[in-house]
Amino acid sequence: MEGVVVFGVPLDPDEREDVVMMKNDPKLRSSIRVKDPYTAVSERLSFKKELIGSAPVEPWLTPFPPDEMLFMCTVENYVTFIDCDGCWEYAMAIKDSMGDLVGDRRSLMIAVDHSAACASMIRSSEAYGKEDCGIIIFDSHFDGILPSYRCGLIQHDIDTNPNSPFDPDDPFIFGRSESFNADSFLFKLIDEKYVLPENVMVVGVSDYPSAKAEKLGDERVSRYIDFYHGYEERGVTVIPKERLRANPRLFDMGKLDVGNLHVSIDVDVGSRMALxxxxxxxxxGLSEREIFNLLGGIRTSGKRIVSADISEIDVWKAGRMFSGKKDRTYEIASKMGNALFL
Structure with missing residues (x-):
């Protein structure tokens, strides 16, 4: 069997204030052993492969910025990077470099920010033809929501929920650009026809609009719901977590009339359950058993996995103790890779 090219993309422009504070905390920094998920996951993979290391990323944009770059690690700088489409620039640079590094071989990307996975998605769609290349995304969130729609939901929560976790004085929940980022990348992929909507399947989402939300009557909520459902109207298959649990047959590979696949796994599809x-x-999210049953269904479908990514691993949480048990994120992520390519 041909070898799989395995590489990392340690891009982490997380703008959340608590994350920025964590990256700047000397005590927490001294406890971190794994600074790039690629190193911890790739060493556990069992299939035939070529490890080519991680793509170059500006140091302040990595999960563990070096001490001398911490002055750059501010909420304002990360927001500026995202709003200026920095994630898109990185995705395109990675896609362009894959031509020489990957060639016609299969590939597995170990990424932090999920938007980087678009490099592989677009490349595979170009190489095999978007008519014959499906995109299966495992994710607790539907990553096709533009910032104005998501910020509208946040503003609604602030206005109506006395226990809202959001800060009404946060200037970054207003007036954001409609950027390409980890929350919105599907919009650009579909709207600019890099992939065909009928060839996209998003599995395990927990943010699917509820019947209760549909009845709220708030313009901001209605706008979000209409935008979300608009993807389904265009042909995207969305399988919410609870519906999947009630009827596992909803995950039907026959819905994708393609011979080739890119499989994208945001590890939060198993958050607080598997990892x-x-x-x-x-x-x-889903349990470990549920996740691997789904991955097994892909392998037995007869379709060829030409590329994959495992994304959104957090080096600040992975491998730590939770409720008296050591987190197994790195182990499970490597098992995911093996389930796809072994």
Whole structure:
């Protein structure tokens, strides 16, 4: 069997204030052993492969910026990077470099920010033809929501929820550009026709609009819901976590009329169930058993996995103790890679 090219993309422009404070905390910094998820995951992979290291990323944009770059690590700087489409520039640079590094071989990307995975998605769609290349995304969040829609939901929560975790004085929940980022990348992929919507399947989402939300009548919520459902109207298959649990047959590979696949795994699809080392753990995801049953279904479908990514691993949480048990994110991520390519 041909070898798989394995590489990392340690891009982490996380703008959340608590994350920025953590990166600047000397005590926490001294406790971090793994500074790039690629190193911890790649060494555990069992299939035939070529490890080519991680793509170059500006040091202040990595999960563990060096001491001399901490002056750059501010909320304002990360917001500026995202709003100026820095994530898109990185994705395109990585895609362009993959031509020489990967060639016609299969590939596995170990990324932090999920937007970087678009490099592989676009490359595979170009190499194999978007008509014959499907995109399967495992994720607790639907990553096709533009900032204005997501910020509208946050503003609604502030206005109506006395226990809202959001700060009404946060200047960065207003007037954001409609940038390409980890929350919105599907919009650009589909809107600019890099991939066909009918060839995209998003599995395990926990943020699917509820019947209760549909009845709220708030313009900001309605706008978000209409935007979300608009993807389904264009042909994207969205399988919410609870519906999947009620009927596992909803994960039907026959819905994708393609011969080739890119499989994208945001590890938060298993957050607080299979693992705790994801950047976002606001939802309880799928169990380890549920995840690997789904991955097994891909392998037995007869479709060829030409590329994959495992994204959103948080080096600040992965491998730590949670409720008396050591987190297994790195182990599970490597098992995911093996399930796809072994």
């Amino acid at each position: 705790h080392g994801a950047r976002f753990i606001d939802y309880k």
